[in-house]
Amino acid sequence: MRRIMLIGRSGCGKTTLVQAINNLDRVHTKTQTVEFHLNMIDTPGEYIENRLFYKALIVTSAECDVIALVQSCTDKECVFPPKFAFVFPKPVIGIITKADSEEVSFTDTVKCLKMSGAHNIYYTSSYTGEGIEAIRKMME
Ligand SMILES: Nc1nc2c(ncn2[C@@H]2O[C@H](COP(=O)(O)OP(=O)(O)OP(=O)(O)O)[C@@H](O)[C@H]2O)c(=O)[nH]1
């Protein structure tokens, strides 16, 4: 089983995604620190929003097999610096969250993740379950 580490801005839906993938009850809490699950590592949004924490992300990534850059299709701004993926000596995928949202265009979100250097982009909604099985499969 491959362990995946989620990185993305505050409120983009990382923790909700962990809950959806693991069939856990949906609980809304702001992630305050790095949280280790058997198959996933959940990080606080602040870690990508503040470059002082980049080092912490890189160190923590030693504990995972795949890094996922997570960006909500409802977010206008791309939180990742260009080529950010290349700081990790591991595969980096992109996950688009909140695909159930109305009237969003995925174009900018895809562009953001590609510019960040993510390969393989997954479209997900933790609410409808879209894309959740595809992520589970990728983690097998
Ligand atoms: N429409 C929609 N909203 C979602 C989805 N996933 C999460 N949300 C909402 O987005 C908000 C933030 O979700 P979280 O999972 O806590 O976000 P996070 O990325 O863990 O945020 P931090 O812990 O602060 O870094 C919550 O109000 C969720 O209900 C989704 O698939 N669709």
Ligand SMILES: [Mg+2]
């Ligand atoms: Mg969280």
